[in-house]
Each structure stands twice: as structure tokens, then as C-alpha cells.
Amino acid sequence: MENLQNILIIGTVWPEPDSSAAGSRMMQLIQSFKKEGSKVTFASAAADSDFMVNLADFGVDKENIKLNCSSFDDFLKKLNPDLVVFDRFMTEEQYGWRVSEACPNTLKLLDTEDLHTLRYARQKAFRQNRTFKIDDLLEEEIAKREIASIFRCDLSLVISQTEMEILNEVFHVDLSLLYYLPFLLPSIKxxxxxxxxxxxxxxxxxxxxxxxxxxxxxxxxxxxxxxxxxxxxxxxxxxxxxxxxxxxxxxxxxxxxxxxxxxxxxxxxxxxxxxxxxxxxxxxxxxxxxxxxxxxxxxxxxxxxxxxxxxxxxxxxxxxxxxxxxxxxxxxxxxxxxxxxxxxxxxxxxxxxxxxxxxFNESAANYFLVHLSKLKSDLVRHRNHNFIGQMLNHHSMASTKFMSKWIEAKNSNGSRNLL
CATH class of the missing domain: 3.40.50.2000 (Glycogen Phosphorylase B;)
Incomplete structure (x- = not known):
């Protein structure tokens, strides 16, 4: 992975592999990147927790960042990553436009963890005491955000074959934008x-x-x-x-x-x-x-x-x-x-x-890393074929950008007023 030596992961929370499957999954990705010799930085706006993994033990740099703050832009330009991994779509919403603006040639990867749209739609059907229908997904409000995030990224990791089918057949996400990567586990002897x-x-x-x-x-x-x-x-x-x-x-x-x-x-x-x-x-x-x-x-x-x-x-x-x-x-x-x-x-x-x-064999990581490297080498053509992604990046970048800057200005003015 010569063209992906510097990797930034933006986490919703700090990884807790002993607390959740999502934490274990994140550590599997980190260890796969490190195995290839890449420099990995993990950044998050979340507070530290008592059960978070010690990233330094895995040779990973830890960076505390802020929401709606231009200090992230300065950090990003200095780091200049080859690849940015967004931990769930919420981090892409917050930081995706900043990555595109500061580092336009950086590969953007979304780790969906699970399809939130599917989880929320099923939960709503259960609470309403009715059978879940596939059309419920199209009515789920969070789908508009999650699917838009998938289109804005260059590639999205999907952990479930069922969710691959839903994204492709229900939401018409082209398979070139999706990569099936389940848990990466050592073989049981x-x-x-x-x-x-x-x-x-x-x-x-x-x-x-x-x-x-x-x-x-x-x-x-x-x-x-x-x-x-x-x-x-x-x-x-x-x-x-x-x-x-x-x-x-x-x-x-x-x-x-x-x-x-x-x-x-x-x-x-x-x-x-x-x-x-x-x-x-x-x-x-x-x-x-x-x-x-x-x-x-x-x-x-x-x-x-x-x-x-x-x-x-x-x-x-x-x-x-x-x-x-x-x-x-x-x-x-x-x-x-x-x-x-x-x-x-x-x-x-x-x-x-x-x-x-x-x-769930961990050898699948090797094919994934090769795919990432090829995608990075062919990024311009790949993005040109993702017109919906270009369109969403154009419009959502503007709206999200100015909302974020308004919040930053508001916070800054509030601080001065306190003084």
C-alpha cells in the first residue's frame, strides 16, 4: 500500500473492543492497516472513557479534535492523509466537507458498522407491533442522511451481505461504491x-x-x-x-x-x-x-x-x-x-x-487493502463515474460548511461575550 501510507480514522467514539462489536471491528481495521506498515492516526471529538483501548499500544497516534472548529482544518492540512476513514455516517457529515476542501485528493472511506437505516426501521416496526416491510426503509428519515453519506464517499465498508443487497437493490447504490468486509478473525484450529x-x-x-x-x-x-x-x-x-x-x-x-x-x-x-x-x-x-x-x-x-x-x-x-x-x-x-x-x-x-x-477469515483483509490501493490510483475516474456523489458533495458541502461555520462563529462570539 505505497499510496496509502498515512491513514486518518475519525471516530464517533474511542474504540472499546471489550464493550462492543463495533469496537472490535475498528481494532481489526486498525491492525490490518498497521500490518501493511501504514501510519495510523485516530481522532475523535468524544471524551476519553475508562474502557477505551490504549491506542499507543498498537502504534496508533491519538488526536483529540473539536466539532465545528477550523482547528481541524489546520490539523488535517498538516497531517495530509492519503486515506480518511469515517467511523459511521455521522462523522462523515461533520468532517467530510472539511476533508474534501483541505485534502481533495484524499480517499474517503466510510465504515458503516451496520446499516442504521435498517436498524431504526426494524425497531420502529417492532414498537408499532407490525411486521417490518422492505418499503419501510424508504420512509425512514435517517435513510436520507445515511445513503447520502455513502454516495459522498469513495467507498463504504458493509459488514453484512443482507445490507449489501439492500443498498444495491433498494437504494440503487452502485456496487463500485460498496465493499463487503465482515469480521476479520483468525482461523479456529x-x-x-x-x-x-x-x-x-x-x-x-x-x-x-x-x-x-x-x-x-x-x-x-x-x-x-x-x-x-x-x-x-x-x-x-x-x-x-x-x-x-x-x-x-x-x-x-x-x-x-x-x-x-x-x-x-x-x-x-x-x-x-x-x-x-x-x-x-x-x-x-x-x-x-x-x-x-x-x-x-x-x-x-x-x-x-x-x-x-x-x-x-x-x-x-x-x-x-x-x-x-x-x-x-x-x-x-x-x-x-x-x-x-x-x-x-x-x-x-x-x-x-x-x-x-x-x-470470517482474516485473510479477506489482504484483498481489501489491494482494492483500496487500486482505488486510490484510479480515484479521478472513479469519482467521475459517481455523479450522484459529486452532486451531493457540491450541494451538501455548501450547506454543511456554512452551518458549521455559523456554529463556530456563534460559539466564538459567545465566548467573547462571557469575557
Missing amino acids: DQDISKCKSFEERQHFVSIGNFLHEPNWNAVLYLKEEIWPLIKSKLPKAELHVYGAYPSQKVWELNNAKQGFLIKGRAEDVNEVMSATRVCLAPLRFGAGLKGKLVDAMRNGTPSVTTSIGAESMALGLEWAGFIADDAITFAEKATTLYQDLHIWNSAVRQGVLIINQN
Whole structure:
């Protein structure tokens, strides 16, 4: 990647790989860039957190930036990156026009993480107690922003095959503007699985997920109110251990030792938690993207029961590493079966290895980096063929630019008035 030696990533937040799948995904990208010898700078306007990764440990420069402030322009011109990666479309909205203005020849890459439009449309349909329809996406207000951001960028990373199809077929985004890049994971070897605890050495159920993410919180409520009582009636000695970063008081209030429903809070080591548990439960009723919790389960030899949305775009034609069920009664029945049946459990463990090795191999990063390098070399022609992107950059750059400058001037005048 001789033409992509200097890379800037603009983060919505600082990476927390132990808190969310998005944090893990970001670190996979960073490590892929570093492996090729690129200099990587990670910048964000977010406040530091207690659980953010120490970027210096990975040879990454950390830069605190401001929203709606021309100091970013000065920083950008000085850095002069070959590639800018926007972490989700909101950062592209804030900083995309500044990158285009200060560094017009810089390649602009959007990491979508998951398709927010899909997640919000499904969530709205769920709350309205109706079936989600594909046309709901066209009515979702956030779609106008997210799809516009995708067109303004030179390339967008998409983590799910389902979302690739939606972007291409529903929103008519040309495939030249999209790149499918799922989780980048090392292959699971036979000796890795042999080191995992056996069926007999494990006990209880686990649910895990960042509580700030609405689909996770809803899944925990679903477990508490409908699914767990059914499982508990069949397995009275079993417990459900619920883990997740950033639990609120309302989360802690769900803890009930008598029911075996135990809120554990943040998992210090997800691998340790998963490897000691017999079955992972992920009854997600809305959401998008790929589910890091289910990847963690498969990597630790832990079968799972999830929904169609939970398993979406993960098995890709292979059988699931456990069961898929979309109603509470069936979900509880499948969870009970998986918990008790050694043969089915062992088969699910092997299936998880197959899914990881076939669908999420880290070698995909090599092809991605080659694609980026070629795109950088052919950037003028690529942009000329993205007329909608040129049009949106022309108009939105003007409106976003002047709104940002107005906010900056307002803040500056406010500061002087305080003096």
C-alpha cells in the first residue's frame, strides 16, 4: 500500500473492543492497516472513557479534535492523509466537507458498522407491533442522511451481505461504491477447540451485549418477561448470567437470584465467560449488522439460540451453530434441548468452527487493502463515474460548511461575550 501510507480514522467514539462489536471491528481495521506498515492516526471529538483501548499500544497516534472548529482544518492540512476513514455516517457529515476542501485528493472511506437505516426501521416496526416491510426503509428519515453519506464517499465498508443487497437493490447504490468486509478473525484450529471446556464441564446460560445498544436491552427484557420463565420451568437448577457494558439502574433492578436471572454487568473477559457457559441466548427482535456476541460464542465453542435477525448474514448458507427461533415458546424449547443434548451440542460446536473459518477469515483483509490501493490510483475516474456523489458533495458541502461555520462563529462570539 505505497499510496496509502498515512491513514486518518475519525471516530464517533474511542474504540472499546471489550464493550462492543463495533469496537472490535475498528481494532481489526486498525491492525490490518498497521500490518501493511501504514501510519495510523485516530481522532475523535468524544471524551476519553475508562474502557477505551490504549491506542499507543498498537502504534496508533491519538488526536483529540473539536466539532465545528477550523482547528481541524489546520490539523488535517498538516497531517495530509492519503486515506480518511469515517467511523459511521455521522462523522462523515461533520468532517467530510472539511476533508474534501483541505485534502481533495484524499480517499474517503466510510465504515458503516451496520446499516442504521435498517436498524431504526426494524425497531420502529417492532414498537408499532407490525411486521417490518422492505418499503419501510424508504420512509425512514435517517435513510436520507445515511445513503447520502455513502454516495459522498469513495467507498463504504458493509459488514453484512443482507445490507449489501439492500443498498444495491433498494437504494440503487452502485456496487463500485460498496465493499463487503465482515469480521476479520483468525482461523479456529482443531487444537483450539480441544482446549475448550466440554459439555460436562460447562453450566448455565449466558446473554451478553452492550446495554447502551437498544436491541440488546430489548432482548434482555424479552428473556426476563417471556423466555426465561419457560426455560426455568424445565431446568429449575439452571441460571442465566446477563453480561453487558454500561448497565443502568433499571438493568440492575432485573436481577433476581430466586429466579436464577442474574445481572453480572461488564464482562472483564468475554472469552472466560463464554468458555464456561453451556449455551448463549440472543433473542434479538430488531437490529442490523453482524452480532459480535454470537461470534464470541462460536470462537469459544459455545452453541447459541438466536433469532433470524440475530443470525442474519452470519451462516451464509451453512446450518446455524445451535438453533434459530423467532417466538418465545420455540426459543425456550430449543434452548432447553441444546442445554441437555450432548450430541446436538457437540454438533453445534463443530458448526460454529465451520462458520467462523469459512465466512470470517482474516485473510479477506489482504484483498481489501489491494482494492483500496487500486482505488486510490484510479480515484479521478472513479469519482467521475459517481455523479450522484459529486452532486451531493457540491450541494451538501455548501450547506454543511456554512452551518458549521455559523456554529463556530456563534460559539466564538459567545465566548467573547462571557469575557
